[in-house]
Amino acid sequence: MSGNPKPVLVISRCLGFAACRWNGEIVRDDFVDLLSSHVRFITVCPEMEIGLGVPRDPIHIETGKGGLRLVQPATGRDVTGEMLAFCASFLESLPQVEGFILKARSPSCGIGDVKIFPSGRSEAGAVDKGPGFFGGEVKRRFPLLPTESEGRLKNFRLREHFLVRIFTLARFREAVGRGTVASLVDFHSRHKFLLMSYNQTELKALGRLAANPERKRAAELFEVYGEHLRKALSRPPRYVSNINVLLHSLGYFSDRLTAREKSYFLDALQRYRERKIPLSVPVDIMNSWIIRFEEKYLAEQAFFRPYPEGLAMISDSGKGRDL
Numbered sequence: 001m002s003g004n005p006k007p008v009l010v011i012s013r014c015l016g017f018a019a020c021r022w023n024g025e026i027v028r029d030d031f032v033d034l035l036s037s038h039v040r041f042i043t044v045c046p047e048m049e050i051g052l053g054v055p056r057d058p059i060h061i062e063t064g065k066g067g068l069r070l071v072q073p074a075t076g077r078d079v080t081g082e083m084l085a086f087c088a089s090f091l092e093s094l095p096q097v098e099g100f101i102l103k104a105r106s107p108s109c110g111i112g113d114v115k116i117f118p119s120g121r122s123e124a125g126a127v128d129k130g131p132g133f134f135g136g137e138v139k140r141r142f143p144l145l146p147t148e149s150e151g152r153l154k155n156f157r158l159r160e161h162f163l164v165r166i167f168t169l170a171r172f173r174e175a176v177g178r179g180t181v182a183s184l185v186d187f188h189s190r191h192k193f194l195l196m197s198y199n200q201t202e203l204k205a206l207g208r209l210a211a212n213p214e215r216k217r218a219a220e221l222f223e224v225y226g227e228h229l230r231k232a233l234s235r236p237p238r239y240v241s242n243i244n245v246l247l248h249s250l251g252y253f254s255d256r257l258t259a260r261e262k263s264y265f266l267d268a269l270q271r272y273r274e275r276k277i278p279l280s281v282p283v284d285i286m287n288s289w290i291i292r293f294e295e296k297y298l299a300e301q302a303f304f305r306p307y308p309e310g311l312a313m314i315s316d317s318g319k320g321r322d323l
Ligand code: SF4
Pocket: 012, 013, 014, 015, 020, 021, 022, 044, 045, 046, 047, 048, 103, 106, 108, 109
């Protein structure tokens, strides 16, 4: 693989960039720190943008006659209109981005775990949960872009899926920038195994587009291909799909490996199937053979190195497995 272009991500500003939380705090996050030299961040604090200062009385979401409202219980101020206007102007003027990392549980930035209170009675406790105002707008306007909270990204599997998506979309943006049908064919060829693991149906559709039998113009092709690509990457690959890709890859070497090497690899695949080891273990074994046998076609497959190695973190919260 050639180098990894930097994905562009929108991130909640309080996640390590400014002490802008309602109580004047900043949130430190190891993964965001690690990511910072590999991506380009666009930071945003929706509450600061609508003129709420720091420190400020907290705001929350409550039920209302015409729908949910964003209010500041201590002052009785309703900032629903200002927040919706900010979301529209900010999200409509965004440059192309590959994803979002938003602060969990915030009534503004949260993506789905935010408490909703009954109108005017916060002491009564939450009656429901849902997305925050900004986080909800992001998900509504960009349903196929990777959008996660810093909390969910503590889960190994969710983090892995997020990294694969943002770096694949950044490589696609680079291919679009080259602007030729040949650059699309090259992108598709390098991502075949990755797409095979993610979504076989979309892989076929993407293959047909890359073959371009109708001789469509590059710009038109890129647009349709991009839609299918984002769809293909929207769900994480199943264990069995990753195993099938690795077994398929084994076929490239099987006549050059000893019986013991093969059985060591198949044993690693079995332990991966049983959720005892991460995917990186059998992938690393395969990578060592790709280097040893100088297997150029596999060396170029994004499946084996989908994001910069420096981003691999094995820590896992054990939570947030539901996608
Ligand atoms: S959660 Fe969002 S609105 Fe709240 S401080 Fe962080 S960036 Fe600002």
